[in-house]
Amino acid sequence: MNTKNISVVTGASGFVGSHLVDYLLEKGDEVHCIVRKSSSLRWLEGKNVVIHDTGLFDTNTLKLILKDVDYLYHVAGVVKAKTEEGYFNGNVETTKILLDSVLEVAPNIKRVLIVSSLTASGPSKLDFPNNEDTPTNPITTYGRSKVAQEELVKKYMDKLPVTIVRPPAIYGDRDTEIYLVFKTYKQGLMTLVGFNRKELSIIYVKDLVKGIYLAATKEIAVGKIYFISSKEFYNWIQIGKVIKSAMGKGAINLRLPHFLVYIVATFAQFFAMFSSKPATFNLEKARDFVQEAWTCDTTKAQKDLGFVEEYSLEKGMKATIEWYKKERWL
Numbered sequence: 288m289n290t291k292n293i294s295v296v297t298g299a300s301g302f303v304g305s306h307l308v309d310y311l312l313e314k315g316d317e318v319h320c321i322v323r324k325s326s327s328l329r330w331l332e333g334k335n336v337v338i339h340d341t342g343l344f345d346t347n348t349l350k351l352i353l354k355d356v357d358y359l360y361h362v363a364g365v366v367k368a369k370t371e372e373g374y375f376n377g378n379v380e381t382t383k384i385l386l387d388s389v390l391e392v393a394p395n396i397k398r399v400l401i402v403s404s405l406t407a408s409g410p411s412k413l414d415f416p417n418n419e420d421t422p423t424n425p426i427t428t429y430g431r432s433k434v435a436q437e438e439l440v441k442k443y444m445d446k447l448p449v450t451i452v453r454p455p456a457i458y459g460d461r462d463t464e465i466y467l468v469f470k471t472y473k474q475g476l477m478t479l480v481g482f483n484r485k486e487l488s489i490i491y492v493k494d495l496v497k498g499i500y501l502a503a504t505k506e507i508a509v510g511k512i513y514f515i516s517s518k519e520f521y522n523w524i525q526i527g528k529v530i531k532s533a534m535g536k537g538a539i540n541l542r543l544p545h546f547l548v549y550i551v552a553t554f555a556q557f558f559a560m561f562s563s564k565p566a567t568f569n570l571e572k573a574r575d576f577v578q579e580a581w582t583c584d585t586t587k588a589q590k591d592l593g594f595v596e597e598y599s600l601e602k603g604m605k606a607t608i609e610w611y612k613k614e615r616w617l
Contacts, residue, residue: 292397295319295356297343297385298363302462303402303454305330307360307496312336314500319352321363330461343381346388353385354392358503359399361385366429367565374432382436386443398448400503401440405455405488405514406430410578413486416520418584419512426578427571437512444510450502451512455583459492459603460610469530469608473617477527477538481545485523486580488516491603494596501592508591514583517596526600533605545577 294311298304299320311318312335319337322328331338341348343363353359365377382401389396408417409424425431440449458465471478490498498515502508524540531537543551552573559566566572575581588594598606611617 291315291317292357293317293319293355294358294360295321295352296360296362297321297381298361299336300326300328300331301362302459303457303492303495304360304362305461306459306492307362307499308334308336310493310496310500311360316358319356321349321352343384346384349384349388350392353388356389356393357397359385359389359393359396360402360499360503361400362402364402364404365432367567368428369559369565371428371432373565374428375435378429378432379435379439382439386440386447386449390443390446394447396447398450398503398509399443400499401436401449401451402499403437403451403453403512404430404433405453405516405581405583406575407433407437407453408514408583410575411580411582413484413580416488416580416582416584417514419514419587426574429571448509450508450510452499452502452515453512453583454495455488455490455514455516455581457490457492457495459607462492462607466611466616468526469534469611469617472527472530472534472538473536475538477523477530477540479523479527479540479542480548480576482542483579485578486520486582487522488514488520488582489526489600490516490596491598491607494598494603497597498588498592498594501594502588505592511587511591513588513592513594514585515588515594516583516585517600518585518589519600520580520582521600526604529600529604530608532601533608548573548576 294316299308300322321339323342324340339352365374368374411417423434425434502513552570555566556569
């Protein structure tokens with residue numbers, strides 16, 4: 288008799304999704320990966336998984352995949368789009384399709400785990416981190432789409448065992464976003480935004496996927512929201528020192544005044560109008576960057592889930608930089 292849990296992961300080819308797949312395989316799950324036809328399968332190759340390149344809009348195929356599933360981990364999402372509709376289709380509409388499909392073909396599912404974001408909660412104040420009861424205050428279209436996603440999910444909580452997790456900034460092997468900080472550092476520059484102290488919560492990807500798994504498998508977590516993050520808060524000067532130690536070389540701190548950040552973002556956004564792809568850096572991203580704090584309180588996750596980080600900032604940064612060097616990204 289097969290006692291393996293059947294787990295489905297959306298966004299399985301991506302940074303967080305592929306690490307979650309690895310973790311679920313370690314736990315002995317039968318893992319099904321939902322990806323887009325255009326997705327690179329680089330991080331899934333050679334692994335004992337079932338690939339479904341159906342995307343998230345093919346309702347009939349999704350129902351076949353989700354039938355008899357034990358756990359659904361919805362990691363996929365749109366973090367960059369040219370229009371508001373792009374964000375809401377990618378983050379809200381897809382979630383609705385998934386939840387409706389599960390309700391129809393797998394109503395006895397053990398858990399649906401939705402990955403949201405700290406951006407749904409919005410920025411915090413220095414020394415006053417957001418917690419799960421802080422009213423949502425998104426400042427970007429992406430953040431608003433994640434709030435809409437959460438509000439939608441809440442409507443299913445009386446019908447399905449759903450849990451939401453909100454990660455902050457995530458770093459680690461396979462990441463291409465915070466990787467740019469390391470790349471710039473190697474070239475001799477540590478870019479700092481503004482002249483005031485800025486704090487953030489940040490988590491190593493392997494700690495995040497462990498927290499996601501705990502949130503999905505603990506009974507107490509049904510119907511709840513959790514911040515899965517570092518217990519400590521960090522500023523970019525601290526992060527720079529940790530990178531220096533891990534890289535074995537220093538860099539010049541270059542402080543960019545807020546107005547300059549907005550100017551750069553304006554140009555990037557303007558030129559993206561002539562491209563088929565959305566700008567990586569735009570005015571909304573600039574608004575994110577100039578906030579004094581993006582911090583969250585993990586007390587609830589510690590208490591309910593027993594979540595504790597295994598990777599300190601030093602250990603996580605060292606592992607990440609070693610991986611980038613091994614892969615010749617640095």
